Structures are given as C-alpha cells and as structure tokens.
Amino acid sequence: MIKAVTLEFFKLRRKKIFLMITLFLGFEILWAFMSVSISLSRNPNSPVWESILTTTASMNGLFLPIICAIVSSRICDMENKGNTWKLLISSNMNRKSIYASKYLCSCTLLLYGIVLQAFAITVFGIVKSSTGMLPLSLITRFIGGAMLASMIILALQQWITLAIKNQAFALCFGMIGGFLGMTAYFFPETVRRIIIWSYYTELCPIKYHVTNGSLEFIKQNPGIGMLTTAFLLVIFFYMSGNYHFSRQEV
Amino acid sequence: MNTIVSTHNLSKYFNGICRVNEVNLTVYKGDIYGFLGPNGAGKSTTLKMLLGLVKPTKGDVIIFGKKFNKNRQSILSQTGSLIESPSYYGHLTGLENMRILQRLRNVSNKKVQEALHIVRLEKQQNKQVKHYSLGMKQRLGIAMALINFPKLLILDEPTNGLDPNGIREIRELIKSLPQRYGTTVLISTHLLSEIEQMATSVGIINDGKLLFQGDINLLKAKSKSYISIKTQNNKLAKKILLAEGYELKQNNDRLIFENLPDAHIAYLNKLLIGQGIDVIRIEEHRKSLEDIFLELTGRERSL
Ligand SMILES: Nc1ncnc2c1ncn2[C@@H]1O[C@H](COP(=O)(O)OP(=O)(O)OP(=O)(O)O)[C@@H](O)[C@H]1O
Ligand SMILES: [Mg+2]
Numbered sequence: 224m225i226k227a228v229t230l231e232f233f234k235l236r237r238k239k240i241f242l243m244i245t246l247f248l249g250f251e252i253l254w255a256f257m258s259v260s261i262s263l264s265r266n267p268n269s270p271v272w273e274s275i276l277t278t279t280a281s282m283n284g285l286f287l288p289i290i291c292a293i294v295s296s297r298i299c300d301m302e303n304k305g306n307t308w309k310l311l312i313s314s315n316m317n318r319k320s321i322y323a324s325k326y327l328c329s330c331t332l333l334l335y336g337i338v339l340q341a342f343a344i345t346v347f348g349i350v351k352s353s354t355g356m357l358p359l360s361l362i363t364r365f366i367g368g369a370m371l372a373s374m375i376i377l378a379l380q381q382w383i384t385l386a387i388k389n390q391a392f393a394l395c396f397g398m399i400g401g402f403l404g405m406t407a408y409f410f411p412e413t414v415r416r417i418i419i420w421s422y423y424t425e426l427c428p429i430k431y432h433v434t435n436g437s438l439e440f441i442k443q444n445p446g447i448g449m450l451t452t453a454f455l456l457v458i459f460f461y462m463s464g465n466y467h468f469s470r471q472e473v
Numbered sequence: 474m475n476t477i478v479s480t481h482n483l484s485k486y487f488n489g490i491c492r493v494n495e496v497n498l499t500v501y502k503g504d505i506y507g508f509l510g511p512n513g514a515g516k517s518t519t520l521k522m523l524l525g526l527v528k529p530t531k532g533d534v535i536i537f538g539k540k541f542n543k544n545r546q547s548i549l550s551q552t553g554s555l556i557e558s559p560s561y562y563g564h565l566t567g568l569e570n571m572r573i574l575q576r577l578r579n580v581s582n583k584k585v586q587e588a589l590h591i592v593r594l595e596k597q598q599n600k601q602v603k604h605y606s607l608g609m610k611q612r613l614g615i616a617m618a619l620i621n622f623p624k625l626l627i628l629d630e631p632t633n634g635l636d637p638n639g640i641r642e643i644r645e646l647i648k649s650l651p652q653r654y655g656t657t658v659l660i661s662t663h664l665l666s667e668i669e670q671m672a673t674s675v676g677i678i679n680d681g682k683l684l685f686q687g688d689i690n691l692l693k694a695k696s697k698s699y700i701s702i703k704t705q706n707n708k709l710a711k712k713i714l715l716a717e718g719y720e721l722k723q724n725n726d727r728l729i730f731e732n733l734p735d736a737h738i739a740y741l742n743k744l745l746i747g748q749g750i751d752v753i754r755i756e757e758h759r760k761s762l763e764d765i766f767l768e769l770t771g772r773e774r775s776l
Binding site (some may be wrong): 226230232233236237294301304306307309310311312313314315316317336448472473 | 477523525526527528549558563564572573577578601666
C-alpha cells in the first residue's frame with residue numbers, strides 16, 4: 224500500500240501541487256493574520272491564540288473545501304487525460320488499491336497544508352502574545368479537527384471526481400461547499416450537522432460567540448456523537464465512492 | 474496446457490445490444506494470432522474482456538489454463554497489453570512513464586532500458602510524453618506492454634499512427650517475439666495485409682460473431698487459384714469435358730476449373746477446338762485473402 228501511495232506522489236511530479244497548496248493557504252493565512260491583527264489592535268485585551276485559531280478555522284471552511292476539490296481532481300483527472308486507467312488495471316493493480324492510494328495521497332497533501340497552517344499560526348501566536356505560552360493541545364486539536372473535516376470532504380470529492388468525468392462539476396461542487404462552509408454560522412445547529420463543510424468550525428477546539436455585542440471565546444469539545452458522525456461520514460463517502468468506482472468499466 | 478487463451482461463449486451487451494456474440498477464441502502457445510475485423514466489429518471489446526477491463530455479460534475467459542475471474546493477479550502478472558489508444562502521463566517523461574510501470578511490475582532497470590531500446594525510444598526517453606508524436610506515443614505504449622517480457626502479449630491495433638518504416642519495424646519485432654522470449658501474441662487489426670505478413674493463426678470477427686478461426690494456411694488455402702474458360706458453346710463444351718472426366722462448375726458464361734495443371738489446360742483447349750468449339754478466353758483467377766475476408770464479413774466497403 225505504501226508503495227502505491229508513493230507511486231501516486233511520483234506521478235504528481237511537475238504538477239506543482241505542493242506549490243499550489245502552499246500559495247493558496249499562504250494567501251488564506253495572510254488574510255487571517257491581517258484580520259486578527261486589526262481586531263487585536265482594536266481590542267488589545269482579546270486573547271491572541273483563541274482569535275487566530277477561530278479565525279483560521281472559519282476561513283478554512285471556505286478555503287479547504289476548494290483545495291480538497293482541486294487536489295482530488297488533479298490526482299484523479301491525470302488518469303483520464305492519458306487514458307491510464309486501463310494501463311493501471313491491466314498491470315495488475317486492482318481498483319480498490321488504486322482508489323485507496325489516491326485517497327491516502329490526497330489526505331497526505333491536505334495534512335501537509337494543515338500542518339503548514341498550524342506552524343504559521345504558532346509563529347504568529349508566539350510573536351503576538353505577551354505570555355509566550357504555547358497552547359500545544361489546542362493546536363494539535365485544531366490540526367486533528369481540520370484534518371477530520373478534510374477527510375470527509377476528500378472522500379466525497381473523490382467519489383464525485385471519479386463518477387463524473389467532467390471536472391468542472393467536481394470543482395464547482397467544491398466551491399459551493401466552500402461557500403456553505405463559510406456561511407455555516409447562519410444556519411441552526413441541526414442543519415449545520417448535515418453541511419459537512421461547516422465541520423471545520425464545528426471540530427475546532429475553540430469557537431466564538433457574540434453576546435451583547437461583545438466577542439466571547441468558548442472552548443468546545445466535540446462530543447462522541449459529533450466525532451462518530453464525522454467518522455461515519457468518512458466511511459460512508461469512501462465506501463460509496465469505492466463501490467461506484469469498482470463497478471465502472473474502462 | 475498448450476492453449477494460452479480460450480474463451481467460451483464470451484458475450485457482451487452494451488445497453489441491451491449484443492456487441493460480442495458467443496465468441497470462442499483459442500490461442501495456442503507460440504502463436505501470433507491475428508484478430509481481424511472491420512471497424513466496430515467488437516475486437517477491442519473482446520480484448521478488454523480478456524484483460525478484465527470490461528466485464529463479460531456472459532461466458533468465461535480462460536488464460537494459461539486458469540479462469541480469469543479467480544486468478545486475475547497471476548494471469549495479469551504474465552500478460553502485457555496495449556489497448557486502443559496508448560496510455561501515458563503526458564506531464565512525465567518517457568522514462569518516468571516506464572518507471573511507473575517498472576514499480577507496478579517489479580522489474581529491473583535493465584528490462585526498462587531493453588524495452589526502450591527495442592522500440593527505439595532511448596534517445597527520446599527524457600522528453601515529456603505530451604511532446605511526443607503519435608508514433609512515439611504508440612512506441613512507448615508497446616514498450617510499456619513489453620516491460621516484463623510477458624508470456625502473453627495482447628496488442629490492439631499496435632501500428633496505429635506509425636509510418637511505413639515503423640510498421641515494418643514493429644512487425645519484425647512482433648514476429649521475433651515467440652522465438653526470442655517465448656511470447657504468445659494476440660494482435661488485433663483491421664489491416665489484412667498486416668496479418669498476412671506475420672500471423673500464424675487468424676480469427677475473423679464481424680458484428681460480434683467469430684466467423685472463422687484457424688491456421689492462416691487454412692485461410693490461404695481458400696485463396697487457391699482457379700481457371701475459368703469461356704467458349705462459344707458452353708453447353709456443348711461442358712458435355713464434352715464432363716465426359717472426359719473433368720470436374721467443373723458453370724458460373725454465368727464461364728466454366729470454372731479448380732486444380733487444373735497447365736498440361737491439362739493445353740489439352741482441353743486443343744480438345745475443344747478439335748470439336749469445333751471456339752475458345753474465347755482462358756483466365757487464371759486468384760481469390761485474395763481480401764476477397765475471402767469480404768466474403769466472410771459480407772462487406773464491400775473499405776476495411
Ligand atoms: N462502452 C461502450 N458503450 C456502448 N457501446 C460500446 C462501448 N464500447 C464499445 N461499444 C460498441 O461496441 C461495438 C464494438 O466496439 P469495439 O471497440 O469493440 O470495435 P472494434 O472492433 O475494436 O473497432 P475498431 O476497429 O474501430 O477499433 C461498437 O459498435 C461500439 O459502438
Ligand atoms: Mg478497436
């Protein structure tokens with residue numbers, strides 16, 4: 224399996240996918256930093272770590288679904304472009320392991336992006352905060368939450384990308400997802416559960432609340448129910464996509 | 474165990490339309506089996522079913538004496554293939570494309586180089602494949618199919634897009650494979666001349682049905698020459714010749730003789746003239762493989 228995943232990375236040579244992720248997320252992070260810096264200069268008392276984590280998480284709701292859509296589409300569409308499905312399948316790779324290696328490859332790419340983000344946040348936090356304390360557990364849980372949300376979305380995107388050859392559809396779908404993820408706050412809680420792109424904020428260890436016009440940060444622990452739902456969604460999307468793909472003829 | 478490929482009533486329906494109809498292929502060890510048929514006959518579909526790329530609606534595929542469904546892995550590990558248009562990663566170089574196959578197939582660097590050498594792509598190996606010409610892509614496809622020097626090589630119209638020189642090279646290559654590497658080759662094409670020059674066995678498919686299968690010499694035997702004679706009084710001539718013990722058929726205004734040696738032709742001519750029947754034409758005809766092919770497939774249009 225590891226061999227199959229490294230093969231996927233080999234195939235991504237010259238695709239500049241790392242560069243694309245880095246630039247895209249770099250842009251997001253810069254935006255988040257600017258907005259947090261501005262709000263910090265207005266309210267010097269608000270907590271630095273909490274502000275930057277919540278802001279990034281809510282921006283992730285917009286950016287990461289789009290990245291997921293692009294990554295999935297690039298990894299899968301290169302096989303369409305050169306008619307290589309039949310090459311892979313007739314060279315003794317079975318469809319299940321192709322599907323799995325593509326999924327693992329895109330998860331790894333997203334993990335790269337999220338860790339990069341966490342690293343940037345850490346640097347920003349250390350520079351801005353006066354205490355200098357590093358809330359390691361908050362950051363790891365931020366990474367975990369963003370990763371889990373990405374895994375759900377990647378599973379769904381890969382299914383769509385492979386089921387519908389025209390990649391414009393999968394990309395559009397990703398963008399609509401990003402839009403819903405960003406506006407998720409305006410929906411009631413029960414609706415948010417089914418909007419999977421809102422999981423970036425739902426699974427973040429901190430959330431903010433506006434009470435009487437003032438911003439309040441609350442620690443949130445995603446409950447067992449929430450985590451189970453998330454994992455079940457990953458499994459459901461993955462299995463459905465895998466089933467669909469294994470029945471396609473090439 | 475001498476049978477490398479056999480299928481039993483292999484059929485495929487697309488949207489309820491039968492495209493491959495109860496085909497029973499038999500390919501023996503060391504054969505170069507030419508799979509011949511006009512466009513849309515079902516060649517590619519049949520070959521795809523042999524490789525598990527398309528699921529048969531009905532029937533079985535048996536390769537190396539084993540059922541395909543149950544032994545997919547072991548069968549595919551000894552099979553190389555090139556189906557329809559060549560497969561490649563355009564953003565990678567020729568060599569990198571080969572490296573991918575190398576990892577999938579677990580073969581040595583030496584074999585990669587040997588395969589590239591055979592198709593004469595060594596000089597182009599560091600160029601991105603999207604900058605290859607069609608013929609170069611086709612060669613790369615053949616190199617990829619050859620990379621593990623398989624026991625069975627399945628090629629679907631491998632000379633598509635090659636120039637005449639390239640076609641000859643590939644033909645010579647394919648012809649040499651059975652002796653050099655013990656490969657059995659199953660090759661599809663719609664070009665009769667190609668098959669004529671290299672195949673040892675032939676299968677002819679049309680509208681999904683296998684119309685002929687067997688040794689190429691069986692097919693060539695059908696293309697024996699025959700003599701046709703036209704006289705001014707065919708009726709009388711026929712009577713005389715039948716009395717002489719000749720076997721003949723009448724076809725319109727011609728008398729047709731098969732297996733007629735030259736001496737007999739001279740004798741028969743003299744005989745008829747002696748009886749006062751003027752002989753107007755004596756012609757030799759040869760049915761080409763193409764005629765036979767057209768007869769079998771019932772198509773007059775170009776192949
Ligand atoms: N995936 C598919 N869906 C529907 N019909 C198909 C499909 N694949 C092939 N067909 C039909 O099956 C028939 C046989 O196609 P096939 O590709 O096997 O022909 P072929 O003998 O390889 O022809 P050619 O010489 O042009 O390559 C054609 O009529 C084609 O339209
Ligand atoms: Mg074809």
